[in-house]
Amino acid sequence: MTNEERQIQETLRKVAGAVEIPSFQMPSKNDALQVRRRSFYRSKRWASIGIASAVVLGLLGTMQVSPTFAAYVKSIFTQDGFDEGLQQAARQGFSETSNLSVTDQGITLEVKEIIADPAQVVVALMIKQSDGKQLLPTYPTATNTESNAVKLLDSKGEVISDDWGITFEENGGFIRFILGQKGQEPLPKTLSMHFDEIGDIKGNWKLQVPVTMAKTTAATTVLPVNQTQVTKHGLKMTLHQIVNTPTATRIELETQWTEAAKKQLEQEAKKLTGKTTNPDYAPFLPYQQYRLGYYYEGADGSKGKERIISNSYSIDRFGHFRWINDDDPLQKGKAATLVINSLHKAIPYDMSITFHPDELNKKPVIKQVGEDIFTLKSIKLAKDDDSEKQQMEMEIDVLSKDITRIYLPWWVLQDGQGTTYRAKMGHQSKGPVDQSGRERATYKIRLEDSSHWEGGEITKLPEKLTLRLDAVQKKYPLEWRIPVTNQ
Known part of the structure; x- marks a missing residue:
């Protein structure tokens, strides 16, 4: 086995063993406009430009397939660790190898392999030094979003998308574009790469990589649905179609509130005005902060894993969205039913606990709101x-039958002098269900002094604090069943 083969084998082993990014994130003012992408393999380094652009750029360039690599593994996408849709498409021969590369400043960027269908374009890369060893650009220098560019172009050379994500392991990288975000789009014909910086090395790397989609387009089927249902909360849901591509089964959905529902939401918005640590966005929470839960059911009644439709594209400020959501492909010819079974919606909430930190650390403080139980631990x-500044860190347990998420801006901490502390980091973990059917969620949150733009130094714990919770996301049951067999 050559050194390159050993490096490839090590990369594949790490890909298979990597873990997913925690899903608990703080929304920005336009959180509902952002896209959360399904990770195409289990990597802790996956990043989306729309969410974390600083992580993404400055890491790439171009490529070519070496005979050694091709001899070692027919397709990198068939390896354990990638999602089943990519593995299946690669096994069925839908991946394309490339012999394109570009070299500057002794650094070679190689495009190894591409899988492209109407749902996504995924590219496997390698970066090599002049001695043939792999180069991994460092995280701190991967921030040049202006000069480093990767774009998908149509047949006329017009940009279809420059919104992409990347992950890097020691010996290679993977770029991913999600297609169809703007509705009907022309198919990409070219992957355009232009980088002025890789790691801390400045140079000029340009590459135009053909994107071939004839086979995958021919293998794609569209199931028109065009059904509408209105929930008891007044959310109008229209399922337009189900798209089956070689790499994914895609749900295309549209949602908006009825006029009657908007009147109720207007009252909820008034309750939230001026609250949370993001008061400018708070009045839009009732309109925008919602998600739909779903699962696929087999002909034998077997139930797949429940998931959340989360890739939203805003049509207006009042909760009118387009949604696209990709899963591994449904099995061809086998009857299946899409079941949209839950609405996860933000609502105003009123929970307040006053405590003394020195006493709390000796004995937890408990507060019950309805059936929900909060324990400050x-x-x-x-x-x-x-x-490198000192901040406060809290651990809180929440027992609830229907609270599914608490976003960071909804926690508000104040001391006796009126200073407000905002939650800037958080982690949520789920625990067991108690005898009353309440699920335990543990929140660990880091809080900083909000009177300083960048967060002030906290030198000691205040004598008395009040923790307030202004909103929560609750789960409401739905039962919308749509036959979606992949023919």
């Missing part, structure tokens, strides 16, 4: 890794 000072 601990509070301490902890140094922030980025700013």
